[in-house]
Amino acid sequence: MNVHGEITIREASWIADQHDIIAIRDSVFIKEQGVDPEIEMDGLDTLSSTQHFLVFVEQQAIATARMLETGKIGRISVMAGYRGRGIATALLRYILRHCLQNTPLDNVYLHAQIGALPLYTKCGFNSEGEVFTEADIEHIKMNMALSTQDSLAHIYRDSVIRLENAKGFARHIELITRAATRHVDILSHHLSTQLYTPEFVSALSYFARTSRQSAIRILLHDSKPLASSSAPIVSLAQRLPSSIKIKVLNEQPQKANQGYTIADSKQIVFFNNETQMQGFANYRAKLEAEHQLEEFEHLWQHYSEEDPNLSLLTL
Structure with a gap:
């Protein structure tokens, strides 16, 4: 990963960290991709069962994601100046390890933007069903069974x-x-x-x-x-x-x-x-x-x- 400065990934709190989370998602989804703010802020962020994650370079928050109680991972977003450096991959692997260590989930899933398919495939997700439109952007559902040898090898690699x-x-x-x-x-x-x-x-x-x-x-x-x-x-x-x-x-x-x-x-x-x-x-x-x-x-x-x-x- 070629990132200037030390990268830190941690679980976040909506109450304490919502300013950073909203700033990143607003920049990526609303300003860049034109997502309707009412769709972006769907009311699920404040649920106690929703888990949030943040990535920092030095002291600056530069990426975020969330996971719902159902195992749906979403709102994965990286600030424009930090893309192409493995940030999203590192964040996703962190979330998957968190699932294995701290939740009873056997499966996780996400709605992948078509342009991001290579990222999720590399991390061990498999596509399911047909392409659909969500927030005027083409997506496809992708699943991952956590407790298989292939999944564990994708998640932990040779660490x-x-x-x-x-x-x-x-x-x-x-x-x-x-x-x-x-x-x-x-x-x-x-x-x-x-x-x-x-x-x-x-x-x-x-x-x-x-x-x-x-x-x-x-x-x-x-x-x-x-x-x-x-x-x-x-x-x-x-x-x-x-x-x-x-x-x-x-x-x-x-x-x-x-x-x-x-x-x-x-x-x-x-x-x-x-x-x-x-x-x-x-x-x-x-x-x-x-x-x-x-x-x-x-x-x-x-x-x-x-x-x-x-x-x-x-x-």
Whole structure:
């Protein structure tokens, strides 16, 4: 991105930031594109469920967008002097990451001006239906399913997303599990429910039941916490034994604090230290994932065994 000065993108408040938001949209939509002010100011901005976003270069607001409760992204606008520099793409990716991290939305959509189709296609949106006219400008509806591998790769690209708390780790573990199509491999100390949440178990269950090729391997340092509780993951493995296998290490690896969840040998959530919650997520990490899977395969084949205490638990 070739922008002079530091770029900052943040969630905005209509009450606190409406002056900047209105100034940008007035310049782009009303003055440049000739949109009727009554159409532009449609009454949805003030709703508590509407989320607004602003982009700044240094201290100057130069772009904005909003998202409605329905998942409709709109009012994407960049001041004339800052176009062609990747601002809109960066803003859109910020909004999509925000959706994944902070909302329950599975899908988002927008009404794209025909001239902006390449921007939205590059970010992973797909067009739907026929061209229509909105505010005297040709548009087409575009959709994006957030929890697919292609979407996650478009949204996060090859970014290394640093993680330092259970909530962040848990969300990314859930995301790559939900998007998996063939196999999920997990190395964990004891499958802490802070990290491997009910949402993760639900995603794993969905994957195991809907993908004919699903293969899930879970390798633990310590199975006692699972064996001493009615862990949903154990019940799921008992119900789906052909898809889900759980084994326990009988010899500790050199880097005992490390762990990971890997989906389809290309997306990874990695713990440098699982106990201290230090690590990262990467959605285009084929080489890193394959490297870790070499170790995983070695441990799975030669240094692990099934725990009879898990298989004996009653459903």
